[in-house]
Structure formats: structure tokens, C-alpha cells
Amino acid sequence: MAKNNITVQDVKDAQDEWANRIIDQDSAGVAKLYAKSGDNWHRDKRLRTEKCVLAFNPTLDDNFLTTNDQALHYFEGTDEKPGFAKKGWLKVIFDPKDHPKAQRLITITGDGAVAVGRYVFEFEDAVLDSAGNQVLAIVRLAVDYTFVYKLVAGDLIIIAHHSSLPLAQKTVK
Numbered sequence: 001m002a003k004n005n006i007t008v009q010d011v012k013d014a015q016d017e018w019a020n021r022i023i024d025q026d027s028a029g030v031a032k033l034y035a036k037s038g039d040n041w042h043r044d045k046r047l048r049t050e051k052c053v054l055a056f057n058p059t060l061d062d063n064f065l066t067t068n069d070q071a072l073h074y075f076e077g078t079d080e081k082p083g084f085a086k087k088g089w090l091k092v093i094f095d096p097k098d099h100p101k102a103q104r105l106i107t108i109t110g111d112g113a114v115a116v117g118r119y120v121f122e123f124e125d126a127v128l129d130s131a132g133n134q135v136l137a138i139v140r141l142a143v144d145y146t147f148v149y150k151l152v153a154g155d156l157i158i159i160a161h162h163s164s165l166p167l168a169q170k171t172v173k
Helices: 008-023 027-031 068-076
Strands: 055-057 091-093 103-108 112-128 134-152 155-164
Touching: 008 027, 008 091, 008 103, 008 112, 008 134, 008 155, 027 068, 055 068
Parallel strands: 055 155
Antiparallel strands: 091 112, 103 112, 112 134, 134 155
């Protein structure tokens, strides 16, 4: 029997899978977690009149993305400009117990879910120490997110994703 409802643990597992694919620089794998144009919103055949369209507002891009191909390009990038999954992230933290700046709120709505919070990305970068010497350090970037998940044909897919830097990290002009 196909699964009709999702649980909080299903969403946490989906977030872990997303994080692992980002860390593994698996841009094709992470893009597959997003809706493809034409995916059915409803498992009930009587309700399959609307098609699922991705709504993706990424952290490091000014454009809204609406297709799986656009998501793939965002994560993959080009030879000249590596995509988000190719940035060399060391860790992605969704769970507040793993980092004080992480937050996670999950609301289940039958065969869908909304996850809102703050995830933390860790990466290595050159910084100046107290003596003015350049050294490598682990840098943490906190990012606000909203992910909307939908259960489609037994798979939990992302149908909407918004990420942005918290107001405290933005430059106001």
C-alpha cells in the first residue's frame, strides 16, 4: 500500500537527504528532490487536474526558479561559476540541538508539510587572525528557509523553497 500521509520524521529525513547531497556536491541528486513540471499534486486521480510547479527562491540567486532544470543549473553551476552544491560545504545543520543558531518548525498537513527555520552551512575560508595573518577557519553561515513538501507517488518532493540571509546579515542601504 502506498503511503498517504507523512510524519515529522519523514520531513527530517528529507532534510537530512538534502543536506547530505549538498555536502556530497551531488547537484543532480539534490535537484531530483524538487518538483518537476507536470508532477501531479494529488494522489487521488479525481484531483489530478492541477500540475505541480516548482516555486524556488534560492539564497544565492536573484531569480525565482520554476523548473527542475533551473534547480539543477542553480546547484550545478558552470565551469566559470560553481553552483550552490559545488561550493564545498562541509556541513548543513537543520537541527537546533546541533547548533544554537539552527531552528526548525515543521507543520504536517496530511500529504504535505511546511518546514520553516534557520539552517547553518559550514565551510572553510581564509580569515585574518588576531595578528593579521591569513589562516583557514571554519565559517558558519546561518540562512532562513521555508520548504514546502508534497507526497507525490510515494515520494516526498519539495514544491516550494525560499532561502534568504537573516536581516542581521544583510546590508541595508
